Amino acid sequence: MSGAEEGALPFADEPALDALAAEAAAAPQAQQTNQPPQPSAEENRQAAMMTVAIGLGLVGKLVEKTKGVKVVFGQETLAEGADAVAPLLAKHNGKMPPWVMQYKEELGAAVFAGKIAFQVWMAIKEAESGAAAPAAA
DSSP states (O other): OTTOOTTSOTTTTOHHHHHHHHHHHHHHHHHHHHSOOOOOHHHHHHHHHHHHHHHHHHHHHHHHHHHOOOOOOOHHHHHHHHHHHHHHHHHTTTSOOHHHHHTHHHHHHHHHHHHHHHHHHHHHHHHHHHHHHHHHO
């Protein structure tokens, strides 16, 4: 091993090897800078509050339309919902999880089918209640 330390690789002093090591050390940092910035905790909480408010509003309208009962959710429920949703949003950087995106079209079709089924059910209920009223009179 001409001039190399005992136990060292014969090419350990090569400048190209040093350059490769430096490139490898810098690679993870480069990947981190290419990612979009994480939302702040406050931005995440606001997004969670908005998501929960929309969901609770839809649930309230659904119950009112189907059962004729007005449901009002308070600020405490909204805050609890935001506390439950915020970690999920943070985990996925405010985006849908990859597995959801993989089935986005299927989920969209299922939501549409559910909407149609609900509209048909509502129409049947209205027809039944309208047909039952004259018979009772």
